[in-house]
Amino acid sequence: MREIKVLGSGCTKCVKTAEIITTVANKLGVDAQIIKETSPQAIMSYGVMRTPAVVIDEKLVHSGSIPHEQQVVEWLQ
Amino acid sequence: MFVIFTRLADWLTYTLFSLPAGSKLADAVHFFIEDVTKIYALLLAMIYLIALARASLNVERVRDFLAGRARGVGYLLASGFGAITPFCSCSSIPVFLGFTSAGIPVGITMAFLMTSPLINEVAVLLLLSLLGWKFTLLYVVVGMGVGILAGLFLDAIKAERWLLSFAAQALAEARQRSGQPQASEPEVLTLQQRHQFAKDETIDIFSRVWKWVIIGVGLGAALHGFVPAGWLEDHLGNGQWWSVPAAVLLGIPLYSNATGVIPVMESLITKGLPVGTTLAFCMSTVAASFPEFILLKQVMQWRLLAILFALLLFAFTLVGWIFNAFTPFL
Numbered sequence: 001m002r003e004i005k006v007l008g009s010g011c012t013k014c015v016k017t018a019e020i021i022t023t024v025a026n027k028l029g030v031d032a033q034i035i036k037e038t039s040p041q042a043i044m045s046y047g048v049m050r051t052p053a054v055v056i057d058e059k060l061v062h063s064g065s066i067p068h069e070q071q072v073v074e075w076l077q
Numbered sequence: 078m079f080v081i082f083t084r085l086a087d088w089l090t091y092t093l094f095s096l097p098a099g100s101k102l103a104d105a106v107h108f109f110i111e112d113v114t115k116i117y118a119l120l121l122a123m124i125y126l127i128a129l130a131r132a133s134l135n136v137e138r139v140r141d142f143l144a145g146r147a148r149g150v151g152y153l154l155a156s157g158f159g160a161i162t163p164f165c166s167c168s169s170i171p172v173f174l175g176f177t178s179a180g181i182p183v184g185i186t187m188a189f190l191m192t193s194p195l196i197n198e199v200a201v202l203l204l205l206s207l208l209g210w211k212f213t214l215l216y217v218v219v220g221m222g223v224g225i226l227a228g229l230f231l232d233a234i235k236a237e238r239w240l241l242s243f244a245a246q247a248l249a250e251a252r253q254r255s256g257q258p259q260a261s262e263p264e265v266l267t268l269q270q271r272h273q274f275a276k277d278e279t280i281d282i283f284s285r286v287w288k289w290v291i292i293g294v295g296l297g298a299a300l301h302g303f304v305p306a307g308w309l310e311d312h313l314g315n316g317q318w319w320s321v322p323a324a325v326l327l328g329i330p331l332y333s334n335a336t337g338v339i340p341v342m343e344s345l346i347t348k349g350l351p352v353g354t355t356l357a358f359c360m361s362t363v364a365a366s367f368p369e370f371i372l373l374k375q376v377m378q379w380r381l382l383a384i385l386f387a388l389l390l391f392a393f394t395l396v397g398w399i400f401n402a403f404t405p406f407l
Contacts, residue, residue, distance in 0.1 A: 011167035049175035
């Protein structure tokens with residue numbers, strides 16, 4: 001199982017990011033646990049300054065915008 | 078170049094809606110249509126072009142650039158970058174912490190964060206098209222000045238004392254680390270990537286600001302059509318000293334971004350409100366908002382928050398007074 005964290009203050013962009021990832025994971029049949037990380041301290045620990053950001057299995061893969069569906073597919077495959 | 082929008086407004090107001098020319102309603106409707114269409118067209122075209130040019134500038138690069146700079150020039154650079162670097166206000170806290178954990182002093186970080194909402198490409202563009210280049214220049218200089226001086230002041234009083242402990246600790250650790258902070262690799266973007274970025278950025282910004290334009294121009298149009306010419310001038314036109322702090326206090330609970338407030342500024346000024354009072358009102362609406370202050374509570378103690386709030390109040394009042402005092406000589 002893959003652990004996917006969406007980092008962000010909980011603004012609408014972060015919610016949308018989590019939604020897109022959930023949809024894509026379901027479509028691809030990837031077993032994933034999606035966690036929304038809102039604590040500023042945790043976000044800082046990943047060195048992220050632009051939210052929403054995405055961390056997959058503790059590796060930062062994206063920062064600063066709602067990812068495109070195609071990007072999410074690439075991460076999950 | 079902008080005459081096409083006047084024509085469009087003429088046609089819609091007088092021909093399509095057949096409102097009697099010269100009536101208050103027709104005036105307001107005409108003003109609304111002309112400004113909204115003009116602003117929308119400008120926004121779409123200019124956001125795209127500007128985004129294309131600055132696609133590779135981001136907060137990470139600004140941080141790397143500011144980290145380890147001499148203080149004096151740091152404030153100026155930070156507020157300059159605040160003006161041109163795009164970031165969403167929901168990222169202010171991560172940006173604050175990112176700068177802090179790179180050892181950048183609180184004052185320099187705040188100079189960046191305060192200038193950012195005040196000055197951005199959308200604001201400058203609107204000011205240029207609605208109020209002319211002189212006023213735009215004034216606005217930019219004052220906006221940056223407030224950011225720089227507030228930053229200097231915060232460092233002079235050692236504001237880092239009042240950060241929450243985890244943020245203070247990150248700052249202290251970064252200061253102890255020897256050597257340069259590790260710089261992130263500057264990305265080299267292809268034209269295709271730049272286009273993609275600019276397209277996303279245009280859609281993103283436009284979808285965020287279009288309603289502010291409607292609200293701002295709507296208020297401006299109401300002022301324009303229904304407040305009698307000279308009314309503001311008769312009542313507040315002498316720049317009575319109390320009118321400036323009153324405008325600032327009125328502006329704080331009102332929250333808008335620069336896009337919404339600039340069309341209101343246009344109406345206020347043409348109705349005879351003194352420039353200083355208008356600037357003070359608009360800057361306090363844009364820069365000091367309760368939701369943002371509450372966000373900052375996640376990284377600082379109440380005390381620092383209160384100081385920041387008082388500082389902005391004071392700064393905008395001073396801006397208003399100075400401009401009202403000097404307007405007659407300009």
